Amino acid sequence: MEKKSIRIGQAVTDYYFGGGLKQLATVTDKRHTVVLTDENLYGIYEKQLKGWKTIVLPPGEAHKQQSTVDGVMNQLIGAEADRKSTLVGLGGGVITDLAGYIGATYLRGIRVGFIPGSLLAMVDASIGGKNGVDVGVYKNLVGTIRQPSFLLFDAALLQSLPENEWQNGFAEIIKHACIKDAAMFRELEATDIAGYRKNKKALAALLRRNALLKTKVVQKDETEQGDRKLLNFGHTLAHALENLFQLSHGEAVAIGMAYASEISASELGFRQAERVKRVIAQYGLPTKLSFDPDPVFDILKHDKKRERDSLHYILLERIGKGVVHTLPLTTVKKIIEQIS
Amino acid sequence: MEKKSIRIGQAVTDYYFGGGLKQLATVTDKRHTVVLTDENLYGIYEKQLKGWKTIVLPPGEAHKQQSTVDGVMNQLIGAEADRKSTLVGLGGGVITDLAGYIGATYLRGIRVGFIPGSLLAMVDASIGGKNGVDVGVYKNLVGTIRQPSFLLFDAALLQSLPENEWQNGFAEIIKHACIKDAAMFRELEATDIAGYRKNKKALAALLRRNALLKTKVVQKDETEQGDRKLLNFGHTLAHALENLFQLSHGEAVAIGMAYASEISASELGFRQAERVKRVIAQYGLPTKLSFDPDPVFDILKHDKKRERDSLHYILLERIGKGVVHTLPLTTVKKIIEQIS
Incomplete structure (x- = not known):
């Protein structure tokens, strides 16, 4: 597992590449950690999550709202989460947005880590510190910008994803290539989703490249001035x-x-x-x-x-x-x- | 009106001393500002607030909770508050805590200013950026630390306060003297509440001294490490x-x-x-x-x-x-x- 520590604004985020969910215990203290995830991922990784305190939400953007946050806050109180606790978001963009927001405001901010569970979350949503919930039709109306303390990338989590989730992720990868990386654009032209699914090494390199590309953009301009x-x-x-x-x-x-x-x-x-x-x-x-x-x-x-x-x-x-x-x-x- | 710009962490807060509520228009653009206050202060200052967009809450700590925040968020949407808007909290600690928290999370953070409306808020609660709401019996369980863009001190707001509000404020002033300022302790020994109520100049100087004393402590240690x-x-x-x-x-x-x-x-x-x-x-x-x-x-x-x-x-x-x-x-x- 490769570790890379990157400073964004006042915060330092540790990026772990090439690791897996089972390495979570090396990154955060099991006794003081709560994992926030959704039923889909929990269903698949229940065994690996054994012994971890977990809060499991129903899946979907419809639950990315304040009432979900209120419920999780009460579960954190019940789990006696304190200032030394870490909240880990294991899931797609909905889960990482919720975990980031809850972790930024519970006790005025506790340690937060993400294990992005979709391609979109790995290359985009989990990176950059934007978090929040929707209010009615308004997406991300309420939230903060706060960097997670760590990001753990586990490419194995992609295996169970349906085709349209791969497409969602590749839309953002193509975006990155268009605005910042002509060489990656040429790499994308030379293959396709099936190609990356077969070539785990190329996929891992692509994940890393996109995560770091977005990080670099955010690093230069955390608050979206430029x-x-x-x-x-x-x-x-x-x-x-x-x-x-x-x-x-x-x-x-x-x-x-x-x-x-x-x-x-x-x-x-x-x-x-x-x-x-x-x-x-x-x-x-x-x-x-x-x-x-x-x-x-x-x-x-x-x-x-x-x-x-x-x-x-x-x-x-x-x-x-x-x-x-x-x-x-x-x-x-x-x-x-x-x-x- | 004296203006003093003070950096805390990454933020700069403008302190306005010796001014009044009527100078608010020189500090923030009326068209892009929403004033959050409570029924008590609104009742007293309705005339001076004419022409300002206002959100008026029932008074009291019982309303310092997420459901109040949710309601204010919807009122901000209704008022078409956008990224260029300023939210001004006019009131005691409950109002400044709510305004600070709402302003820190609405659209991931808009400009916030405070006009502390009690002695306690002037010398303590409005300063230092801590904000939040209670969850059940847990005070300030949810919130952030984020400095306001400005603080406008209007000593005239104190005139309508009952005696016990003066006592609440002086408890924190005595605290400041005990931990940091022996000269102020001696000044406090030489007079009493009635004395300060009569002597507006001494009161204004005391407010300023305490606001700046707390600011200096926070400045050295925003996140309460020391x-x-x-x-x-x-x-x-x-x-x-x-x-x-x-x-x-x-x-x-x-x-x-x-x-x-x-x-x-x-x-x-x-x-x-x-x-x-x-x-x-x-x-x-x-x-x-x-x-x-x-x-x-x-x-x-x-x-x-x-x-x-x-x-x-x-x-x-x-x-x-x-x-x-x-x-x-x-x-x-x-x-x-x-x-x-």
């Missing part, structure tokens, strides 16, 4: 589409990236929109959606990244180089109308 | 007594300080316990309580500052010099049994 905004590539439109249509996050981001590539072509002379769309399709993700632009733009008007009548939109200058661009809402609308 | 612990002088026993008996916070702290002075005499040869008790009595506060030690020690056993069978207890070496002392619970119990 570079961290690039991670929103494909996401501005995706959030609106996810709100309106039955799409997975990966599908929505994929469509958002495809459209952002087209807007990059029209606004910045970006010439490789076709390559971006080809790689998106190669990982089983959509590049197009027919929709009525009006309701989508009603939502974009309320986007958190909006300033008056303009949006901070992430575009590509070239593959591997994302840029923040301020675009009038009317321009975005015109281009999207032309595409759809 | 010096900040001194602020618990009188508070370990006080928390237990408050739980069991109908005492105000000031009364409980006063008794706690008197007993801690006796323990200081017995453990450290502190010779001025009588002077401490005299000044406590001079400000209308009790120095003694008859109680059965057993239930009190059951609570002390669960104190957050406990480590195994010892307590971090704050004692006095001399007036103006508090020290952290590790005492076996049995020793504390024996001394308190002798006194009571």
